[in-house]
Amino acid sequence: MGRQKTKVPEEPQDRLDTSLDPYPDTNYLAPCNKETVMVTLYGATNLPTCKDSSEPWPYVVVKTTSEEANNHSPQARTSVTSEPTRAPIWGDTVNVEIQAEDTGREDVTLKVMDSNKKEELVSYEIPIKYLRAFHPYHFELKKNEKEDEATAKTRLYATVVRKGSLLPRYIGYDHTALEVFLRGVNEPLVNNPSPMVVIARVVPSYTEFKARKARQDPASVGLPLTQVSFPISSPMTFDVPRVSQNGCPQLSKPGGPPEQPLWNQSFLFLGRDGATSFSEDTALVLEYYPSASMKSSEPWTLNQPLGVSVLPLKSHLYRKMLTGKGLKGLQVERLPIFDTNLKTINGEAPSVNLAFQLLSSERPENFLTPNNSKTLPTLNPKILDENLGAIRESWSVSSLDSSQEAEELQPRDVEMNNYRRAMQKMAEDILALRKQANILEEENRMLRSHLTQQSIEEEQNRAEEENLAVSMKQRLLLNELDMKRLRDRVQHLQNELIRKNDREKELLLLYQAQQPQAAQLRRYQDKLQKMKGLEDTVRHQEKVIEKMEQILEERLHERKEPAPSNRPQGKPIMDAFAPQGENLAMDLYSMLLAENTRLRTELEKNRQQSAPIILQQQALPDFLGGTSDKFSLLAKLEQAQSRILSLENQLEESARHWAREKQNLAIRLQEQQHGFGQSPNSIIVDQPNAGAAKDPQLPSKPEASLPSSDAKLIRPSNSQTEGSHPQKT
Helix, strand or coil, X not given: CCCCCCCCCCCCCECCCCCCCCCCCCCCCCCCCEEEEEEEEEEEECCCXXXXXXXXXXXXXXXXXXXXXXXXXXXEECCECCCCCCCCEEEEEEEEEEEHHHCCCCEEEEEEEECCCCCEEEEEEEEHXXXXXXXXXXXXXXXXXXXXXXXXXXXXXXXEEEECCCCCCCCCCCCCEEEEEEEEECCCECCCCCCEEEEEEEECCHHHHHHHHHCCCCCCCCCCCEEEEECXXXXXXXXXXXXXXXXXXXECCCEECCCCCEEEXXXXXXHHHCCCCCCCCCXXXXXXXXXXXXXCCCCCCCCCCCEEEEEECCHHHHHHHHCCCCCCEEEEEEEECECCCCCECCCCCCEEEEEEXXXXXXXXXXXXXXXXXXXXXXXXXXXXCCCCCCCCCCCCCCCCCHHHHHHCCCHHHHHHHHHHHHHHHHHHHHHHHHHHHHHHHHHHHHHHHHHHHHHHHHHHHHHHHHHHHHHHHHHHHHHXXXXXXXXXXXXXXXXXXXXXHHHHHHHHHHHHHHHHHHHHHHHHHHHHHHHHHHHHHHHHHHHHHHHHHHHHHHHHHXXXXXXXXXXXXXXXXXXXXXXXXXXXXXXXXXXXXXXXXXXXXXXXHHHHHHHHHHHHHHCCCCCCCCHHHHHHHHHHHXXXXXXXXXXXXXXXXXXXXXXXXXXXXXXXXXXXXXXXXCCHHHHHHHHHHHHHHHCCCCCCCCCCCCCHHHHHHHHHHHHHHHHHHHHHC
């Protein structure tokens, strides 16, 4: 796929001023079997910053989708701005050529790039197949806010023209296009500060156009824009009516210098805006605007023109153009600019030079240039009245006076005049029918636009309904998933609850089974506490016995001392029995010591035997073992219980018997101390009582504890003995 460009620098460079070029490119057709897309980039606003938040140095690269897919290096690009900015102004025109058979598949991509960091700031893709050939599209390109919020406020302003290799020919029309060649201003200006741009259009009814312009109709003021939002929702965005009441405006390049602007630029008007649209109210309208207005923050602020030039395109003007030799056209040397404040050095209103011709070939070769336009017949501008009335031509070649023509008229001329009047009437009827057809086509276009709008709205509503249905389905699926998850959770909780209930029942049964065992354990613990109390009592009694033994030993030492010589006279009998009393005391003492030793050994045995019982009782709380362990523990518990009962009974009996013996021994000891000795017979009688403690029928293992009540019996007996001593003495 070959392509060429109008302005293709090797690298981005500073923008060159092409406004002073006196011979711009006049190639309006693409090469054979190819199409050319001409893109004029005017400027942009609200460009995004670079990734590092710095101001960009922007330029635009124009490529096709095939070049983008093949990663071809871009050749069609604009210049780089002279300083970093987010609202650049370029004014450059680039061309991209593609094969004619690829237009249905190709798109034109406009990428705004940063020159320093080679970052892509924003891009737009325009489908070529939707563009009408040779129609100038003035675009305001933007992104949809839902698609890209970062570049939603960015605007790119450009004119796109799709050019073919042949001019289209419409059925019923003899000519293909009307070419208007604008040269420049005739006289130098004194109050023009900047170069000027021209908006040229052919309006079918200048009267109605003036009325709409007075009402400030946006379509008739300045350069109307076609807003295109990307992604493109409908191809009807690029629809163009066959007949436009405001014409198809075309924008020229800036003309300079400001003192006397020069353009040398052609405008092609095809179809009904071109060769056969001549009627009584059709006119060529040229509006002049300062190019400085395109360097503000918005490049399309073309609101108030500096002036307007109007050339009425009458039907007989069309006939005069056809009668010329060579090129079928005319030139106007001084077309006035009215409704303006511009002044020439002579203080008059300025005027412009222009030429126009009809093109009848589909691929014409003779376009107007500054040289060949001067050879066309000249239309005298003085015959143009202020109200744009009837045009009275004055040709540069000599013509006969009306009086001479009247004298030389022949009958054949009269017939020709009649024929011409008939043809003129027929032409007027045809023009009236065409005007009515234009009105009907305009109505049809409005109806089609309404129908298209309705279809778009229906599609949008259908899309919204589909989106709503999809969202509802998604929500339904999510709710179903939530319900399934909650159902599983409830099932899991129910299973957990059942397991907890079963566990609780098991624990209740176990608790009920443990209640009697716990009661028994408490009873056993109480008995153990009692046994501990008995042991304490026995220890206390041991201490008392030790003290009594000490007292006995002291008394024995006192007895072993020699008796005093001065004995009373009244007691000879006691002196006779003194050795026997001493022997008796020694026997009693030995008996008591033997009994105390036996009791201590019994206590030690009881302690050693009671230890495993306590350990078994400490192991009783383990109720969670097997059934056999429980039965063995219960059996051991019963054995321990019976053992404890028997030991308690033996301990009580031994304690009572020991207390009685101890009391008797204490009484005898006191009697011996005070001299109340007994006869030998009585002592022999009492000896079995002392030996009764050694009777094998008595319990051999008394418990090492003594009740507190028995301990109290000893003390009053001692007191009684001590109280009775004075009586005996």
